[in-house]
Amino acid sequence: MSASVSEAPEAPEAKPSSRIPKVPFWVQIIAGLVLGALLGWIARSQDVSWLKETLGQVGDIFVQLLKLAVAPLVFFAILVSITNLxxxxxxxRLASRTLLWFMITSLIAVAIGLAIGLITNPGSGTGLTPQDGKLPKREGSWIDFLTGIVPTDVITPFTELNVLQIVFMAAVAGIAALKLGDRAKPILALSESVLELLQKALWWVIRLAPIGTVGLIGFAIADYGWDLIGKYATFTADVYVGCAIVLFGVYPLLLATVAKISPLHFxxxxxxxxxxxxxxxxxVGTMPLTQKVTERLGVPKEYASFAVPFGATT
Structure with missing residues (x-):
């Protein structure tokens, strides 16, 4: 008796995917830099005034959109982070230690920035001197600085984008909500929803960053030319060198010695x-992803929801 073998049905022929491959965001940014530089050079070398004006308008709109989101986002991020305590x-204890570490790492970063600036003197190629600058409109003591953090009204800090005053108001509102307890739950729920809405809106703006880069870089080259931008190359390099020292020098040292965590794991x-x-x-725009990776690294969600927004905004 012969065994009959049934043939397996043929697999459907694979159709070529018509989906356009997704371009990584960093590639889009670099493409924006290159295109902006090219358009800026064309606008300057060929004296194309309409192109220069268009690049300026594109860059201005992008910056205005960012500024529009910053003030309310800072306020609600600080408010929500404090109430999450x-x-x-x-x-x-955790809040005080967190603020202390924010101050320590900020002090280290400032010291590194000052040291790099003193060593490289990035303004030497510009031909500018301190006498070319303008005196500040106001001068004052540390007491004046501290009293200046307290706003005279609740509207001006948002219209003038005074971040310190916005942080102060958000901190006061957050502490008051903590004291109210359950009675503040409706306000807290609304604040968390508004924060998520603002983060989503800001992410849409950030997705326009390649276009904004075209406008900002293009207008800078069209308006100032390569010569002036070249004079600030040292300053630009200093910024990246300073960031690299903090990121790959200071952080691994603190992780290994204080936190007892493998820098590679971090x-x-x-x-x-x-x-x-x-x-x-x-x-601020990276804040949702920062919170996810913070929790993935083992930080409790309750603490991460306080530290991440507070750190990202201050």
Whole structure:
């Protein structure tokens, strides 16, 4: 008796995918830089006034959109981060230690920036001297600085984008909400929803960054030319060198000695947020991804929801 073998049905023929491959965001940014430089050179060398004006308008609109989102986003991010302390054990101790570390790392970064500036003197090629600058409109003491943090009304800090005053108001509102307890739940729910809405809107703006880059770089080259931009090459290099020292020098040292965490493990987990922040130039816009990788690295969600927004905005 012969065994009959049934033939397997033929697999359908694979159709070529018509989907356009997605271009990485960092490639879009670089393409924006190259295209902006090319258009700016054309506008300057050929004296194309309409192209220069168009590049300027594109860049201005992009910057205005960013500024539009910053003030309310800072306010609600700080407010929500402070109120999230209600979910954390030993909240006061953790909050004070977090702020202390923010101050320590900021001090280290400032010291590195000053040292690099003193060593390289990035303004030497510009031909500018301190006498070419304008005196500040106002001068004052540390007391004047501290009293200046307290706004005279609730509207002006948002219209003038005074971030310190916005942070102060958000901190006061967050502490008041903590004191109110359950009675503040409706306000907290609304604040969290508004924060998510603002983050989504800001992400849409960040997705326009390649176009904004075309306008900003193009107008700069069309208006100032390569000569002036070349004079600031040292300053640009200083910024990247300083960031590299902090990122690959200071952070690994603190991770290994204080946190007792492998720097390689940290960078492996944090790299998606670091990469997005680098190409988008927005710590606030990267905030949702930062929170995800922070939790993935083992930080409790309750604490991360306080530290990440506070750090990203301050």
């Amino acid at each position: 209600r979910k954390v054990n030993n909240a006061a 960078f492996k987990g944090a790299w998606p947020a670091i990469q997005l922040a680098f190409v988008s130039r927005s710590s």
